[in-house]
C-alpha cells in the first residue's frame with residue numbers, strides 16, 4: 002500500500018519534469034528550421050517577415066537589393082482598426098508597394114526573394130514594457146504595502162486589502178480593453194504621440210502587476226515581529242525609521258520574491274499588451290512609439306504563419322521560455338540560499 | 342532618590358471594560374534595581390510598558406493618574422502621561438530604554454545594531470560612533486566575544502549574546518532608566534548568570550526596573566521588589582523585607598510557592 006502510494010506520488014512529481022522537458026523539446030524541434038537558418042543572430046536581427054530580394058545576375062546593375070514591405074502592410078492593416086484616422090496613409094503605402102512589386106515581377110525574372118526573420122523587435126518590446134511596468138509599479142506597490150501593514154488602521158486596511166486582491170483577479174483582457182478605451186487617450190493627451198505605444202502597454206502592465214506586488218509585500222511586511230518593531234521604537238525611532246531600517250530589511254526576501262513573480266507575469270502577458278502595444282514590427286524610437294512584444298507577436302502571427310515563419314515563431318517562444326525560466330530559476334536559487 | 346514616581350496609576354486596554362492596573366503607587370529609585378513579581382497576567386508587563394509609553398504604538402489605551410520621570414538637568418519631576426507629540430515620545434524613549442523577553446537584534450550588523458540608537462539620535466561622526474559602540478559593547482559584557490566580527494550580521498550570535506547585544510544597544514544611548522521584561526526567561530542558566538551580573542554592574546549608571554518570574558533572580562539582584570496581583574500592587578518594599586518578612590499574606594504565599 003505504502004509502496005503504491007509512493008510510486009503514485011513519485012510519478013506525479015516526475016510528470017512535472019516530463020511536461021517541462023517536453024515543452025522545451027517541442028519548442029526546440031519546432032524552431033529547428035529557424036535556428037538552422039538564422040542561428041544566434043536571430044536575437045539581434047530587427048527584421049520580421051521581410052522579403053529581401055537577392056540579385057542573381059551581377060550584370061543587371063540597376064537592380065540592387067530591394068526590400069518589399071509586405072509584412073508591414075499586414076501589420077498596419079491590423080493596426081488600422083485602432084487608428085481609423087491614419088487609414089489613408091496606410092493605403093498610400095500599400096499602393097506604393099504594390100507598384101514596387103509589380104515592377105519586380107514584370108521586369109526581373111531572374112530575381113529570387115528570401116524572407117528574413119529576427120527577434121530583436123519583440124525582445125526589445127518585451128523587455129522595455131516589462132521595465133516600464135516595474136518602474137511604475139514598484140514604488141506604488143511599496144507605498145500601498147507600507148500603508149496597509151503599518152499606517153492604516155485595521156478597519157481601513159481590511160477593505161483595501163480585499164480590493165487589491167480583487168484587482169489581482171481581473172482577467173487581463175479586461176485590463177486591455179480598459180487600457181485601450183480609457184487609459185490610452187489620457188496617456189496620449191499627457192505625453193503626446195500614439196495612443197497605443199510602449200508607454201501605454203507598460204503602464205497598464207504595471208497596473209496589472211501592482212496588486213501582486215503590493216499583496217505579497219504587505220504579507221511579508223506583516224511577518225515582521227511586533228516585538229522587533231517595538232524595540233526599535235523603544236530606541237527612539239520614528240515610524241519612518243522603523244519602516245526603513247527594520248521592516249524593509251526584514252521583509253527583503255518577500256519583496257524580491259514579489260518582484261520576480263511580477264516580472265514573470267509581465268514578461269508573458271499577452272492579451273492586455275496585444276490591445277495596447279500597437280503590434281508593429283519596428284524598433285521603438287521613443288517611449289511613446291508603438292512596437293510589439295514576444296507573446297503578442299506569437300498570438301498575432303500564428304494564424305497565418307507557415308514554413309520558416311512558423312518556425313521563427315517557435316524560436317521566439319523558445320526565447321521567451323528561456324527568459325522566463327531563467328528569471329524563475331534565479332528566484333528559486335535566491336530563496337534557497339536565503340533559507341539555508 | 343526616585344527617578345520615576347508612579348502615583349494612583351490605572352491603565353485600561355482598548356475594548357476592555359475593566360482596568361488592567363488599578364491605583365498603582367510605587368517608585369523606581371536611582372541606581373537601584375527594582376523587581377516586579379507576581380503571577381502571570383497580574384499586569385507586570387502592562388505597568389512596565391506604561392513607563393516608556395510603548396503602549397501608545399497601539400491606539401485606544403486609557404491612562405489615569407501620574408507617572409513622573411526625573412529630568413536630569415533641572416532635577417524636576419515631569420509627568421510622562423502628558424506627552425502627546427512624537428518628538429517628545431522619542432525623547433522619552435531615549436531616556437527610558439527597554440529590553441524584551443526574546444532578544445530582538447535588528448536585521449543588520451553587530452556594529453550597526455549598537456550604533457542604531459546613536460545614529461537616529463543624530464550622531465554622525467565616525468570616530469565618536471566607534472568609540473561609543475565599543476564602550477557600549479564593553480558595558481554589555483560582549484566586546485571580547487564580538488570585537489573581531491563587528492561587521493557580521495547580529496543574527497549569527499547565540500541567544501544570550503543577542504540579549505547582551507540588545508542591552509549594549511540600549512545602554513549606548515545613555516538612558517536614565519532601562520526596563521527589562523523577563524530578559525532571561527528565554528536563556529540558559531549560564532547566559533542568565535552573565536546577564537544578572539551585567540545588571541548589577543549597570544546600575545552604577547542607570548536605574549533598572551525588571552519583571553521576572555524567577556524569585557531567586559529577584560532576591561539575588563534587586564534592591565526593591567513590588568509584588569503585584571490581578572492588577573493591584575499588593576506590596577512594595579526593600580527586597581529583603583519582601584522576601585524575609587512580607588507584611589501581606591498574599592506576598593508570603595507567593596514567594597514561598599504556596600500560591601493557588
Ligand SMILES: Nc1ncnc2c1ncn2[C@@H]1O[C@H](COP(=O)(O)OP(=O)(O)OP(=O)(O)O)[C@@H](O)[C@H]1O
Pocket residue numbers: 354355357361379380381382383384385386387388
Ligand atoms: N493588548 C491587550 N489587550 C487587552 N488586554 C490585554 C492586552 N495585553 C494584556 N492584556 C491583559 O492585561 C492583563 C495583564 O497582562 P500583562 O501582560 O501585563 O501580564 P503579566 O503580568 O506581564 O503576565 P506574564 O507574566 O504572563 O507576562 C492580563 O489580564 C491580560 O490578559
Ligand SMILES: [Mg+2]
Pocket residue numbers: 385386387522
Ligand atoms: Mg509579561
